Amino acid sequence: MADGVASARPGGLFSRGVTAAAGALSPRSRNVQGLAFSLPLILLFLAFVVYPLYFEVTQALDRYTYEVLFNDPIYVQTIVNTLVYVGVAVNVKLFLALLLSGLLESEGRATRFLSAIFLLPWAIPVLPGILSVRWMMSSQWGILNLISEDLGLGTHHWLASRWTAIGALILFHIWKYLPFWTVIILAARRGIPPQLYEAAAIDGAGVFQTFRYISFPLLAGIYLICSLLSMVFTLGDFTNVQLMTGGAPGDSTHVLATLAYRYTFRLGKIDWGVGVFATALPVTLLFIFILIKKIK
Amino acid sequence: MLALVAGWTLFPIYYMVSLAITPWSDLFRPVYFVTHPTLDNFKFVLFQESPFVKYFWRWLANSLLVSSAVMVAVLAVAAMGSYALGRIRFGLGRLVSGMTLFTYIIPASFLSIPFFKIMGDYDLLDTYWALIFAMTTFAAPYALWVLWDYAKTIPAEIDESAAIDGAGPLSIFFRIYLPLVTPTLIAVGTYAFFFAWNEYLYAVLLLQGESMITLPVGMGNFLTSDDAPWNLLMALSVIYSIPPVIFYYIFRRYLTHGLVSGAVQGT
Numbered sequence: 001m002a003d004g005v006a007s008a009r010p011g012g013l014f015s016r017g018v019t020a021a022a023g024a025l026s027p028r029s030r031n032v033q034g035l036a037f038s039l040p041l042i043l044l045f046l047a048f049v050v051y052p053l054y055f056e057v058t059q060a061l062d063r064y065t066y067e068v069l070f071n072d073p074i075y076v077q078t079i080v081n082t083l084v085y086v087g088v089a090v091n092v093k094l095f096l097a098l099l100l101s102g103l104l105e106s107e108g109r110a111t112r113f114l115s116a117i118f119l120l121p122w123a124i125p126v127l128p129g130i131l132s133v134r135w136m137m138s139s140q141w142g143i144l145n146l147i148s149e150d151l152g153l154g155t156h157h158w159l160a161s162r163w164t165a166i167g168a169l170i171l172f173h174i175w176k177y178l179p180f181w182t183v184i185i186l187a188a189r190r191g192i193p194p195q196l197y198e199a200a201a202i203d204g205a206g207v208f209q210t211f212r213y214i215s216f217p218l219l220a221g222i223y224l225i226c227s228l229l230s231m232v233f234t235l236g237d238f239t240n241v242q243l244m245t246g247g248a249p250g251d252s253t254h255v256l257a258t259l260a261y262r263y264t265f266r267l268g269k270i271d272w273g274v275g276v277f278a279t280a281l282p283v284t285l286l287f288i289f290i291l292i293k294k295i296k
Numbered sequence: 297m298l299a300l301v302a303g304w305t306l307f308p309i310y311y312m313v314s315l316a317i318t319p320w321s322d323l324f325r326p327v328y329f330v331t332h333p334t335l336d337n338f339k340f341v342l343f344q345e346s347p348f349v350k351y352f353w354r355w356l357a358n359s360l361l362v363s364s365a366v367m368v369a370v371l372a373v374a375a376m377g378s379y380a381l382g383r384i385r386f387g388l389g390r391l392v393s394g395m396t397l398f399t400y401i402i403p404a405s406f407l408s409i410p411f412f413k414i415m416g417d418y419d420l421l422d423t424y425w426a427l428i429f430a431m432t433t434f435a436a437p438y439a440l441w442v443l444w445d446y447a448k449t450i451p452a453e454i455d456e457s458a459a460i461d462g463a464g465p466l467s468i469f470f471r472i473y474l475p476l477v478t479p480t481l482i483a484v485g486t487y488a489f490f491f492a493w494n495e496y497l498y499a500v501l502l503l504q505g506e507s508m509i510t511l512p513v514g515m516g517n518f519l520t521s522d523d524a525p526w527n528l529l530m531a532l533s534v535i536y537s538i539p540p541v542i543f544y545y546i547f548r549r550y551l552t553h554g555l556v557s558g559a560v561q562g563t
Contacts, residue, residue: 027387037465041373044433048411056407117306125540126494128534132308132312143326229401238408238497280406288398292398296393
């Protein structure tokens with residue numbers, strides 16, 4: 001693409017005009033113009049991203065907060081919950097997305113129909129979905145216990161014990177976000193040149209070998225990016241957990257964001273709330289910088 | 297296999313719609329198929345005939361107001377930013393694009409408590425400004441990336457020939473760039489609208505008064521009561537879900553574009 005010097009064709013009638021063209025501006029006036037057009041963005045960034053982070057980091061320097069947090073069994077439990085939730089939900093989801101995208105790649109009426117309805121969980125806002133699942137799991141009136149009873153498995157208090165509640169959160173996460181990531185990986189699959197598959201077929205490669213030697217190596221990069229991105233997003237999840245369990249039973253199912261909310265608004269300890277995020281910040285920032293390096 | 301995926305996908309939605317058409321008398325008797333389907337719940341919501349939904353139209357209006365304002369603000373910020381990055385292509389552009397990427401990736405909840413504190417300091421709590429600022433900040437990066445992706449495909453000669461005719465950057469932006477990106481602007485604007493429409497965390501933090509809150513916060517408040525009318529809540533859920541579902545189906549081509557698919561092509 002012509003830009004910079006390349007477009008400043010010399011001579012003739014147009015020479016005066018060309019030097020005024022955007023393509024021929026000096027780097028300095030380009031920077032001035034560019035910054036002027038980016039100004040609203042920069043201001044938002046400084047006011048609502050940098051400043052809150054600065055606030056968080058300065059609060060985080062208070063050592064007393066950590067003594068409180070690390071001595072609170074609920075905090076320790078929350079860290080475990082968050083690691084399980086993020087680790088299991090994201091990895092299972094992306095692995096399923098990898099498989100499903102292969103299934104949806106083939107063109108056909110059934111797969112077209114499926115990819116159409118498959119978008120629904122993604123399109124529906126998170127609240128209705130989570131409320132539906134919450135009532136579904138209600139021990140007295142939910143449909144899940146009706147099914148479970150009819151299958152001869154008896155009834156359960158799904159959301160009343162820690163690990164089934166976390167299991168419910170993980171399943172909901174997969175239900176809600178699997179479609180989005182499947183579409184992303186599907187787009188990556190469509191980017192693989194068909195000649196590679198043809199060549200593999202000629203060489204007599206089976207389904208597994210094609211995946212092992214063609215799809216997988218070509219998808220590995222994007223798969224890694226998706227994993228990291230999804231992990232960072234999920235690390236900050238608030239809405240799903242707050243509305244599904246609200247930390248119940250007995251504050252045993254909190255994740256970082258809901259615990260911070262509890263400290264700040266239920267207990268009135270804003271510095272503890274900020275501290276919860278501050279303790280997760282180093283890992284999160286590390287992930288973010290790896291991602292920025294990879295995506296750019 | 298396909299049937300299994302379809303069943304898994306549709307079940308919670310089926311259940312939501314089932315509850316929405318379940319009469320009060322049947323709510324506490326779980327069944328696979330609704331025996332006495334009724335549209336009364338929708339009537340109760342639309343005519344605000346229950347204390348739980350007595351502000352329904354007000355909540356809807358609040359949601360529409362905030363979402364529209366966010367849409368306008370995001371369009372302005374992202375159109376300008378994408379013009380700067382995609383057309384002016386300045387040396388410091390890398391810094392600006394890194395900034396937007398950072399904003400896109402960092403979980404918004406990590407910034408929520410300081411944000412709440414700052415809004416309190418400026419006396420902006422329980423105003424729509426606070427929510428609009430937050431949503432604009434977090435929706436702008438993605439909008440910008442989608443626009444930028446498109447801006448890169450417009451030949452540079454178009455700007456150059458306009459500049460030869462004596463057009464300055466502002467008139468190139470308004471007269472050439474904006475008309476060219478209009479279809480993408482529509483997609484991105486709708487994205488921003490529903491980004492705000494769906495938001496729960498910042499809305500629940502920043503808005504308090506019962507007549508100030510948006511639809512999702514109103515729905516979340518049902519849960520604070522033990523005898524919440526779940527069939528009403530599900531009718532409300534259906535109403536609340538329809539606009540974004542229509543949007544996602546119309547614009548799904550655009551929505552899978554942008555950040556991650558940009559990375560697909562890059563690797």
